[in-house]
Amino acid sequence: LPTDRAITLRAPAYKQALFGSTALSEGFDGSDAARVGHHNDCYLKSLSDLGTYSGEPTARAAEKAYVAAETRFVPMSGETCGRYAIEPSFETCGAGEDCTNRSDCPTALAESAAHHWSLLNARYHPALVDDPGGDWAVQGCLNDFRRRLGYRLQLVSATLPDSAAVGGNCAWHARVVMRNVGFTAPFNPRGWSLVFESVSTGALTTLDLRTVTQPRSDPRHWLPELDSFELSLGARPPAGLAPGQYRLLLALPDGRTSLAPDPDYAIQLANIGLWDGARGLNRLNHTVTLTSCSGSYPVLSAGTVTTTAGATVPLSVSFDDGGIGLAGVQFDLSYDPQLGQPNLAQASASNGVAPTCALPASAPGQIRCVAFPAIGNLPPSFSFLLPFTVDAGASPGSGFALALSRHEFVDDLGELVAGGLVDGSLNVLAEPAPPQLTAVPVPGSTIDFGHLVPGQTRSASIELVNSAAAGSSDLLLSQCSISGSATFSLTGSPAFPVTLAPAQSLSLNVVFAPTAVGAQMATLSCTHNAAGSPASFALTGMGVGDALLSDGFETP
Known part of the structure; x- marks a missing residue:
């Protein structure tokens, strides 16, 4: 099946079993989920539409909400199968649920709009759809279904210049306001273009409006929920147009190259006096005079x-x-x-x-x-x-x-x-959030190794941690080194630079080994990519002589 075509499934539970219970939030990306729509084979027949939805009220409400969201992007099709009647053997009316006659016109129209219906069997069930004699014809909504099934696009207004410059960086202000009074938007790809028809030669030049970067330039996004929506007719006329007078028309051809020229597959706007059926174009009934661009616009x-x-x-x-x-x-x-x-x-x-x-x-x-x-x-x-x-x-x-x-x-x-x-x-x-260095002891501290006899050693541990939250940047320790007295050294340290992900740590081992009597001082510095670099620690220690063993009296 082509990637821009969809299939429909009998019940929402079937699609949820394949793709999960979360409804589409975007569509038309060619994915499998975006190409599977919904088919209700017993529309409006009972509370659950005879098993289309769950018989349990809470689950049924969730499934209907899922379908309402999904059908903004995928087809909704089906048929009725008789007048409404509750089936007490497998379905119940929920608290606050409207369980009155769903197949009567008010509920039928409201639910068809909420679920974005595109296709409905016009011949079944006769009790509802027959003309004359069916309930919808008698109650007066059959023609509403005929008009509103799928999309029904109307031109509300147009802002069009009488003259404009063409070429260079000259631009114009041209836009239309549209309304969709149908149940849904087109679900197959559609062209959307402004057509310039030369008054003198009749030649047609098309400006493809889908090249505009806004998603709304795709007719598949023209949902009825938008009420009305403004659409740009491009930043400027096509650069190749010769100066002269041009009639303006709108084109909404089929998205397939093979079908685009066929007027039978073009969208006719629901306005009187605009449709050019022979060419599949919608006239804007406006002529613009184009002149050569002579300046540089902003x-x-x-x-x-x-x-x-x-x-x-x-x-x-x-x-x-x-x-x-x-x-x-x-x-x-x-x-x-x-x-x-x-x-x-x-x-x-x-x-x-x-x-x-x-x-x-x-x-x-x-x-x-x-x-x-x-x-x-x-x-x-x-x-x-x-x-x-x-x-x-x-x-x-x-x-x-x-x-x-x-x-x-x-x-x-x-x-x-x-x-x-x-x-x-x-x-x-x-x-990502920046890394954060935490050290034990804290940077700026003095680490005192005490008094040692030359030849003795004493070590101290310093813990460096990337304490930033998960998802933050890595902490990069470029170098850790000691300056000052050579009696202090790092042992067992890794080769720098060292990278610490959030929550990872590195332990440094500093050794004091005096070689002579006297005070010794040094500084340990670690450069890094977090705030407060470098992290420094003062190192102190004292080398002392052997203690004199004596009882206080001279020994003969």
Whole structure:
């Protein structure tokens, strides 16, 4: 089976037995789990749909929640098999569970939306689906099923320029707002492009909008839960277009190369007056005049930063207005809210152009910013800093791209003169926490070996530990050496450098062996990659003569 096609299984328990009970959180990656959907062969017939789900209420609720989450990314298909009736021999109604007639229109529509139904047998069961005479026709929801099964995409609005420049770095502001009023999104790959039709020649030029880095450019992500969603029509017209007038159309062809040219496989938007059935295109009923790009429009740049999990890093986004003098800029940033959060209260900028930023409640993971000088235009270039705290629980090496998902420059008349999606992004990586050196005795201590007769020896042990938490960086001991009196030495030490993973330790053995009478002093130093390097210890000892054995009287 091709990697972009799926199968369906009769009951959610079957898929859980194969892939575990955790529902997909992403889809369309070609993995086996992402290619196995769900098939309910007795939809709405009983509390458990005659064994599709568990007869026990708690387990049934968990399975339904699992299917609702899964079917955002995989197909949901099946058929009805009769009017609803509880089967007391193997299923019970749970506390707080709505056990009224599930096959009636209100519950049938609500559950079909919650479980993202794509395919339903139109001929079975006659008691529900017949037209006329079936319950859904009589109750008035049969046409709702016909319209809403699968996806039903509508164009809500379009923001399109009357004129634009083509070539060079010239950009435009063009976008549409869409809505999906179906039960689900497409589950097979789909094209998504803007088509330019030359008014003078009729030639078609296609701008593939799926090359935009945002996941929402893939129609398989256009779920009904989004209510409505804004889509960019690219940062600029195709560079190869000649100046002239062009009609604008939207194309949603089949994702297969062999089927893409066939209009029967193209998506028709659910709007009156837009469909061009002969070519499988949706007209935007708008003409744009393209001229040659004669200037250099503003660009944005970004970089890469790394930081420790739990730390705060200032993320910098730099702008260059190309020296043409613009009144302001507005831009969107996207990030992964699972790995960290921005601190908008501490946002700042160079050259006195502080942005005003907000986190829209309707768009998790989005930051929307506007920057306008209090007086005059933007400076030729400026940067804005946004402190970003990486979650303390972020796995070492994990990260995300803080993508510049939209920017629009505004002239002194308040008109948008350039904008679009930006390729660059700030890559934020959560580094492992640093190592931590703990020693017994503590660094800075004095180790006194006492009084020894030359020829005698005494040893002391020093324990060095990487006391950082699991997952932190390794402790690298570059060198441990003794300076000062040669009467002190390290014995049995390993060859340096030595690497200690978190919780690992190294024991050093220091020996004092005086060779003469008198005080002896030295310093043991260990250089390492943790804070507080080097770790030093003072070594002292005294060489003394043999004691005189006497009873206090002269011996004749």
